[in-house]
Amino acid sequence: MPDEMEEIIGEFITEAGEFLERLDPLFIELEAKGYDKEILNEIFRCMHTIKGAAGFLGFQSIVDVAHRSENLLKKLRDGNIPLTKHLIDAVLKSVDMIRLLIKHIKDKDSETEDITSLLKDLDRALTVSSEPAELHSSDPPDAIRQVIHDGSERTVLHDSPEPCSDRGASERKESLQTLRVDINKIDKVMDLAGEVVLVRNRLVNIVNDLGKRETDFPYAESLAETVSFLDLVTSDMHLSIVKMRMQPIQKVFSKFPRLVRDISSNLGKEVNLSISGEDTEVDKSVIEQIGDPMVHIIRNAIDHGLEAPEERETKKKPRKGSIAINAYQKGNQIIIEVADDGRGINVERVKKKALERALITGEEAQRFTEEAAINLIFAPGFTTADVATELSGRGVGMDVVKTNVSKLNGYVEVTTKKDIGTTFQISIPLTLAIIQALKVQTGGSHYAIPLSAVEEILKVSGTDITDVMGQKVLDIRGKVYPFLELLDILGNGKIRHTDYRYAVVVLIGEKKFCLAVDELIGLEEVFIKAIKGIDAASSYTLGATIAGDGKVVLILDLAAISRNIFGTREIEHTGRTI
């Protein structure tokens, strides 16, 4: 039964992975609380369970590592040996090793790991309790901190989780009311749902046409009714399918406490981590791809943003730097924020470095607004660290952030204040494939604008538009916004009317501007199909769709257009890509 075996091993990899994911936050809690029988038992059970299945599947290395860990944990749980940082580290090492071994199984790369030294360490840890210090839950918190860390750093979750064994139990209960489905099957369904949406659009159009003609078609009324019902059901169906792929962002956030602990420990910084909004649900693809960018941002924040404890004290700041991670839904977007209270980004230094690396010219540097300058940190090869630390300063981190976030059709914005701190804000659209769109016509071609970004639409005449230093602007109720012809941005065709224009006022992030078009066609729910061979960033499109009237319509990427207008136009003109 080779296929069956494959499937069982696949299940093992997934399930064991889930168990291991649960472990990291438990360790952090253990370090903070000191001896806790419940937590130790939970960790023990995880090891024990994984060992059991691994034994059946013949994964002897995993069994060997888990077995020794298990013994250690049992002794710790039963209070036979005192809990020390040294022992926690030993168990953490075995968790990491098991993760690595499982990864090899998953990648089928037949790589083996040398576990002999780890086994020796675990054996030694079992027989000798090397640290003189002990942790008791009755010790005052400061004393514990000193003992655990010898002056190194601690991370603490502000929202303390529920008692672990309860959580583990209810999670496992929940998992029996769920079904594991191959992600490809869900994707196929999503694809089909998209097709149905387009077919529905066509039907709606035809029915509308029919209505307009007023023919004596006997079924006209019942057809209209049925299609209208189909309309509702299709929207519901699509929403339900989209929700199938959504999971709480906690899956990504759960890795961060350990990450912050390790990085801050390595760099000699003290960090207070707080996480909120971890229940916010996002699409699976977001979970898969947002982890790396966030890790880079967090690393950066700890390495460059947060000052060393002594420096913070001289600045009259709390010794511990704080990093706050937050996720929430705002309309049609998911917003993820990483904020630190460190030294802020030095915009002058950024400009200077960019000049040094010939990313911009001296003239451009003069013209840059502060916002535009900050965006330079996203340029490939950019870094202000004079020595690349092991963790960052290689100038690749921020570039990866921008690329990965763009892949999700999102964008990232940075705000910073000297000595107050820096906040990275990532915005990602909620639904990936189907969106509400405003269809417009300009220069003889049809385009679709994502409705979520549209604030209002105004019919303006030539006299309403004024010129400020070469930039056309529109006054809307006392405020002035850039006014651009869509055709000028896309670079093709001639506008049809000059006496009036329709100004579509869009809001992307914090930037508001007007796109001028010839005509408004209508609203439609469209299914975005990415077009192979077109580079989204240069063509300002998210993809194409088939509109209700059967025409192929390009869907505009407003974030890309916004970047063009506000930030990086100068750089693009010099031919260097950002």
Added chain:
Amino acid sequence: MPDYNIKILVVDDFSTMRRITKNILKQLGFENVEEAGDGVQAYTKLKTGNFGFVISDWNMPNKDGLDLLKTVRADPELKDIPFLMVTAEAEKDKVIEAIKSGVSNYVVKPFTAEILKEKLDKIFEKLGK
């Protein structure tokens, strides 16, 4: 010859394990197998199903294997149901406790189809089936 249609309940909180056990049972000819993720679920199923056999792991949340065994043996409807406990070798000392509570037999993981067959046969023999 054991009754291959006998309804068996496999209890373990790790679904991969349940799957492996189900597979081994299938190899031995037992296709009528159901699953439960912890002792509470298991007990509910036993009360409502027509189970002829229980294979249970020891370490589970909510209600562990030993607890389930005791509950089953205390229930007049279920007290005679054959109960096989799956343990890790480290828990052999707990096996004595299980025997005191009325376990039919125990098997140490990892086990092969042959080993499981042996254990099952022993139980069926005792029952005179």
